[in-house]
Amino acid sequence: MSAQLTLLGVDLTGRPVLVVGAGPVAARRCHALVDAGAVVTVVAPEASAEVVALAASGRVTHVPREVVADDVDGVWLVQACTGDPAVDAQVAGWAHERRVFCVVASDAAVGSARTPATARVGDVVVGVVSDAGPDPRRTTALRDRIAADLRAGRHDLAAHRSGTAAGSGSGSGAGATDGTPAAGPSTLRPGTVALVGGGTGDPELMTVRARVLLAQADVVVTDRLGPTAVLDELADGVEIVYVGKSPGVHQVSQDGINHLLVTHAREGRRVVRLKGGDPFLFGRGGEEVLACRAAGVEVQVVPGITSAVAAAEAAGIPVTHRGTSARVHVVNGHGPLSALDVAAMGEPDVTVVVLMGMQGLARLTAQAVTDGVDPATPAAVVAQATLPGQRVVRAPLGDLADRCAAAGSGHPRWWWSAPSRARASSSPGTRAAPSPCRRAGRGPTPSGSPRRQAASIRAGAQGPRSGAGAPCRS
Missing domain, CATH: 3.40.1010.10 (Tetrapyrrole methylase, N-terminal domain)
Structure with missing residues (x-):
């Protein structure tokens, strides 16, 4: 019958730890111990390349010889990772005599401690061990499920210790006066x-x-x-x-x-x-x-995923494509188009994306055409991009506002974009030429190189997809 385990959070910062063995398993344990702040000594006649690199960088100390009992003296924890059952058991025995906890990587039942399956989410550390004997696949699967729930925000991760409740902070924004520890970017401290x-x-x-x-x-x-x-x-x-x-x-x-x-x-x-x-x-x-x-x-x-790229991508429209569009120009649609915006629309290798422009769609498209942009330039509007109600309207630039009105584009999450004339010319029908990605596929095409392919697209090939798209939010 397996012993009942007690799960502890152990602070190894600045404390000596012995790792016996220097193979791949030992290297992984060394990385975890160093990250935890331990002072790590590795004892092994030979070392893997990773342990050699750790030692060369000064993160661990490598002693190139066989382990002896005295190596266990004065350490707080031992990790036996030789892979030799006899050596690992001997090391575990030395540790037991000295009342030092020992983890045996090859047979957890031999040691006095086990390494839990762990995950760090913000300043929360999740650890899973099994009382029913070592079962790495089980503990790892449970750890991954718990961590996934935490990372998905399904559980409250805010600290609730006395002295850190909402409204009790010092207001300094540092969070240090109430004992909250220094934390990484995934931790939100009071204030x-x-x-x-x-x-x-x-x-x-x-x-x-x-x-x-x-x-x-x-x-x-x-x-x-x-x-x-x-x-x-x-x-x-x-x-x-x-x-x-x-x-x-x-x-x-x-x-x-x-x-x-x-x-x-x-x-x-x-x-x-x-x-x-x-x-x-x-x-x-x-x-x-x-x-x-x-x-x-x-x-x-x-940072967040910007719709300037993601919405077009969700509609199957790349904002850049080798040999067709090499640049992206992003415009705030609240005001009039600048001379630079209009010039970008006329460039043969620029895709122009207008965000927050739905309310002014008719005004913006009319200005673009008046200022010299070809009204046949392919354009698209994406509504509710990446959401279940996503809709796409594709039309020549000069017809885009009317097409959106006919499609019921009053939803405030509609925006529009105009691609460059390097895209395929749009037919008077409801849809424009195929996306370069669609035409290119995953391998060689009859058109040959991307530049020849782009030329064939510009020549006016017709199909079900547009050559440029519109994100719906910034």
Whole structure:
């Protein structure tokens, strides 16, 4: 019958640890121990290339000889990784005599300790061991499931220790006066702000760090176009503040948003500013970072997937394609097109993406044509990109506004983009020429090189796909 195990969190920082053996398993254990701050000595006659590299960099000390009993003296932990049952058992015996815990990699039952299957999510460490005898596949599978749930933001990761509750912080933004330890970028400390890019709106396309930070928040200040579905998964005690903007209607001014972030952080709360797309692409994230810094509030930024690329990709339209489009020009659609914007539309190898331009679609397309852009330029609009209701309208630039109106484009998540004339010319029908990706396929084509292929596309090949696309959010 297996012994009942006790799972402990052991601090090895600055403490000596002995690793016996220097093969691939020992190398992995060395990396984990060094990352934990241990002072690692490896004893083995020969060493694998990885252990040699660790020793050369000064991260471990390699003693090139057979292990002896005295090597166990004075260490806090022993890892026996020789792969030789007799040697590993002997090392375990020496450790037992000296009351030092020993992990035997080849046979966990021989040692006095086991290495759990672990995962780190923010400042939470998950460990799984089995009481029913060593079972690495089982413990690893359970660890992966638990870690996946945590990284998906399905559980509250905010600290709830006495002295760190929301509203009890010092307001310094450092989180040090209440004993909160220094943490990495996946930890949201009291009195700090994280600007989180939510991507296109599909929660599954958010980054792992975004979900982990969101699960630690006391307050979430959110846009209307972000991945708002994830808000339903937050704990009941999390305050959600909606500051989203509708076309032409600003519910909260930018100064008001800045004030909210600073005020909540100064009250010692963990604040997530959840934004659609990427915070630094037409998201005013830079302004919010500057406001936090001016107020002495610590702030971090988590990039998000921008719709300037992702929405077109979701519609099967590459914004760049070798031999056809080599550049991407991104435009804010709230104002008029600049001379640079119009010039980009006329360039043969530039794809122009207009974000937040649906309300002004008719105005923008009319200006482009008036200023000399070919009205036959292929264009596309993508609605609710990556979401279940995604829709795509493809049409020549001069007809795009009418086509969108006929398709019912009043939804505020519609935007448009115009590709370069390097794309296939659009027919007067409802759809434009095929995407270069569609035409290229995965291997050689009859057209030969990408440049010859691009030439054949420009010649006006017709098909079911457009050559450029429109993201729906920044």
